[in-house]
Amino acid sequence: MKRRRLLLLCIPIVVAAALAACGAPGGGDDDEGSATEETTGPATGTLVIGGTEAGYMDAVVEGFKESHPDIDVQYSTLGVNFEGGGIQTLLRSGSGPDVLLVNSGPGRVGLLSEAGLIRPLDDVYEEFHLDDVYEPWITDQIRAQGDGTIYEIVEGVGVYQVYYNKKIFEDAGIEPPQTWDDFLSNCTTLRDAGVLPIVAGVRDNFAGGWMLGQLLQSSAGTDTMADVIYNGGEFAQPDVLRGAEMLKALLDQGCIDGSAAAALDALQAKAAFIDGQGAMAFVAQELPGEAEKAGANRDDFGSFSMPSRDSSRPATPTAGLGYSWVMNADTENVPAAKAWMEWVASEDYLRLTAENGLVQVPARTIPDGVDIDESLANSAEARNDGAGFNPSVYLESGVVDAYYAAIQGLFTGQLSPQQAMEQIDAARR
């Protein structure tokens, strides 16, 4: 009886084999044949928009409805991210929105275009003359990423610097640093005064990416980093490796609490920084605005770019495309989706976002008469003086994962800088 039990367990497999003969995944249900889409014509019908939690979303959707009364707009917040795999699954399900806002870059948008999940937008760029509207470097970057094809309309840019709590700096008698040594000695002064020098939260990866990106930029400079990012230069080369060693030094000297950083996510770390629980944070342009929203005084926070290790190079911020609008490859209403893209690129759209809590540096040129938040304007200026790269945005998908894994390994002390950088290089091969 007992021996038979084992044999009998095979029976379900046989039963199901018969059942499975019918529905093969990917086999019967792909709708590649239905590609005869209407790409021109009047924009009517239904448009499903997938947005984010950004404060201005309701305003811009309302604005679109007003100017396009013939389109039945359905808006929903996706609340899914690439790191969780939600967007890919949503688009694969065939029930995703027509247009949606996602993280920019080859590791994100590139992942979708390679899988054929989003539609090329060259015709949109041409039809609405978007070359004239966007900063040239942005158009260049997205065209290069798609091997000459454009897949995204960039919504905003992130510009990363070191933000500091002016009061804590004052109490400790220190000034924003001019050199890496200044920076280190600031950290140790703060540490000895019982203040946490740097608040970090890398649990959800990307803030760790910002931080290491700034250190790599400080160590290697824009040209070397451009070579690493675009031409496959090695992360383990001495100049770049030194950036990872800088992170290790900060961890070893107690300037960052590595395991607390690994337990916190980016928003929690930011909240702790705004609450005054640490002196510095490697974050983006929205920090002063968010401090104000949280009831703190935005003028209590200053910013500086990480000093360069090479005195002949100026300190520069890092930057990267933030969010982009993409069009679902399966969309049945291309004209309406195009109308949305035209709206996204418009001056009115920018004005509405600026009035309703814009947090990123606009990718679009800022026309006279549109006022944007002071810290965003400053960041735009800093960026236009030349900026390095936020690697998370520019690395391919498998490599971004390795980059994040290397950062977590550094923060938790499981990887040496050498090992961490070599792992990223290994993922590229």
Next chain:
Amino acid sequence: MRAAGSGPPRRRRVWGYVTPLLLLAPSLIFYGVFVLQPLVKSVELSFTDWDGAAPTLNYVGLDNYAQLIGDDRFLLALGRTVIWSALYIALAVGGGLLFAALITELRRGQALVRALAFLPHALALAVTGVIWAQLFHPNIGAINAGLEAMHLGGLAQAWLGEPLLALPSVAVSSGWHAYGFYMVIFLASMQTIDPQLYEAAAIDGAGGWHRFRHVTLPGLHNATTVVLTLATINSLKGFDAVWAMTGGGPAYATEIVAVYIWRVAFQVGELGLAAAASVILTIIVLAFTIGFNRNRDRRAV
């Protein structure tokens, strides 16, 4: 056992299966369509390099299995799963048994205590994860704050940020969620133990531990088999709490096989590889269940 009787005529015998099979049919349809069919498909996919988009399947033989066996990340995930199961069983089953032994001695209030201890199990495991992520929070968490209030601030940790502590911390939350469940089973089983056995032990002058070891535990043999089987299966499937608390981090420290499968399948899109991992997980669960139950059956005789 079926009573021995005169065999009915052959036609009636066949006919007599119609009603039972009709009674069985609805469940078999659900089970066949949504469980067995995808299971077979999983096995098939595990021999392909399907990425979720390709219109046809490309068979690669045992490549995925070979890749998994040579992949440190997968092997570490397997190892972590074993540790995770051990922790889960120690906390949830051990805790449940201990608490059942305690409250079975209570004369009043037993039902109330039992109901309260079971309460966490009414929550979704994912909700439990969200709650415990806050309890373990390095800045606002009750655990660090509690340690500090007891002047043990030195023991305060970033529980979910330390690679060595993250998995045990998640196991604590799952233990909290589940121990009441196993306790109820143990308690019910304890109440079926003949009280005379306890009296005999008491006459022999046996202490509390002795009674537990020599009367209670043997009396719980069957319940223990059921509970250990259930708990192991549950822990090997474990996903919800880990996903809600750490997502597999920091730096893979809580990436058990269930999380590995999810990440490889739905974040990286290597569905064939993930399917192979899921087949391996299934074989392990199955082998354990059969082996463990056979062994227990034999020992019981």
Next chain:
Amino acid sequence: MRTASHRRHPALLVAVIVITGATLYPFAWVVFGAFKSQQEIFGSPLLLPQEWRWDNFATAWTTGNFGHYFANSMMVALAVTVLEVAVACPAGYAFAKTRLRNHAWVFYVYLFGLTLPVQAIIIPLFYQLQSYGLVNSRTGLSLVIVATAVPFAVFLMRSFFRDLPDAMVEAARIDGANEWKIFWRVMLPMATPGLLALAVFSFLGAWNEFLLALLLLTDDASRTLPLGLVRFQSEMTANYGALFAGIVLAMIPSVLVYVALQRSFIRGLSAGSVK
């Protein structure tokens, strides 16, 4: 009855109280946190709130979409409960009281499902449901939950029916009742406690389901409560008061259902598993 040697030990009572208290403390802590301001959460995480402020609940309710998630969860859980009982009850009876019980191998097919990790089926399942148009659909999720719970439900119902005396079946048979009538008129009414236990199990199981919901529900409109809470956590991750309030909102329905039905739940568990 217990003898004098079983007299309660004070240490026993203390241990029981401490463990029960530790079990309940997380609930209390979350509820207190839900009434605190951000500054208070950072400053005094352990204590009672200084004043009981409700604005965290307002934030959680308006931005968290909990009413919507609640409705989704309720629909899924009710559908699963009804279907599960309808499907598992006849099967359990068939295995316990009809001539199928002499064919153990059929039952092993179901037992096999009891050990099967869901991970083994999720990948094809997603694409299968997509081809049926059942992704992002509460119907799709309900059907799948019913199917994955079939083995346990059948197992449970089989043990309930097995405890009912065979004599009743025989007597009915002699009275000329057919198999169907015996099941429907004679056995089913007697198995009511078992049915209730199964209903409670199914409801809570569906209410708390996470992995399948994560797999099959990717748009906000169809999300269930656990999924909604995890999403809410990732958005409110640093607005602790609102996060706590959201947790409380997500906990309330489970706790209420449990408190109302805990007797049949615990009885069902005790009866179903010890055998």
